[in-house]
Amino acid sequence: MDRRTFIQELKLPIMATCAICLGSCAKDDITTPGGGNTGGNTTNSFKVDLTKELQSIGSFIFNDKIIVVRLATGSVPSSFVALQRACTHQGTDVNWNASKNEFICPNHGARFNTSGQNIGGQSTSALPVYAITISGTTLSVG
Numbered sequence: 255m256d257r258r259t260f261i262q263e264l265k266l267p268i269m270a271t272c273a274i275c276l277g278s279c280a281k282d283d284i285t286t287p288g289g290g291n292t293g294g295n296t297t298n299s300f301k302v303d304l305t306k307e308l309q310s311i312g313s314f315i316f317n318d319k320i321i322v323v324r325l326a327t328g329s330v331p332s333s334f335v336a337l338q339r340a341c342t343h344q345g346t347d348v349n350w351n352a353s354k355n356e357f358i359c360p361n362h363g364a365r366f367n368t369s370g371q372n373i374g375g376q377s378t379s380a381l382p383v384y385a386i387t388i389s390g391t392t393l394s395v396g
C-alpha cells in the first residue's frame with residue numbers, strides 16, 4: 255500500500271472517532287433546559303439534574319450565560335451559587351477556581367467571591383447572582 259492510499263483509508267476512522275468524542279463530551283459536560291446538550295444555549299435559565307451533575311463540592315456547570323457551583327453538601331439552594339459568566343469589566347467568561355474558592359477572569363485578572371463580589375483585579379462591580387430553586391433532584395436557575 256502506498257502512502258496516499260494509506261492516508262485516505264485512515265481518514266474515515268479518524269473522523270468517526272472525533273465525531274463520537276465530541277458528541278460524548280458535549281453530552282456529559284453541560285445540561286440545559288430539558289436536560290439536553292447546550293447546543294449554544296444562550297438563555298438566562300437552565301436546569302441541572304442533580305443525580306448526574308454537581309455531585310461534589312467545588313464542581314461546576316455552565317451554559318453561555320451562567321455558571322453554577324456546588325459550595326456545600328445537600329440539595330438545597332444555599333448549597334449552590336449561580337452567577338453571570340461574563341466578567342463585569344469587559345465581558346470575558348470567568349473561570350471557577352475551586353482551590354481558591356473564587357471566580358477568576360482570565361483576561362485581566364478580576365477576581366470574584368462566591369457571592370459575586372469583586373475582590374481584586376480590573377473589575378469594580380459584582381457579578382449578578384441568579385436565583386436557584388430545587389424541585390426533587392432538579393436544580394433550576396433563573
Ligand code: FES
Nearest residue numbers: 341343344359362
Ligand atoms: S474582562 Fe475580566 S478583568 Fe477584564
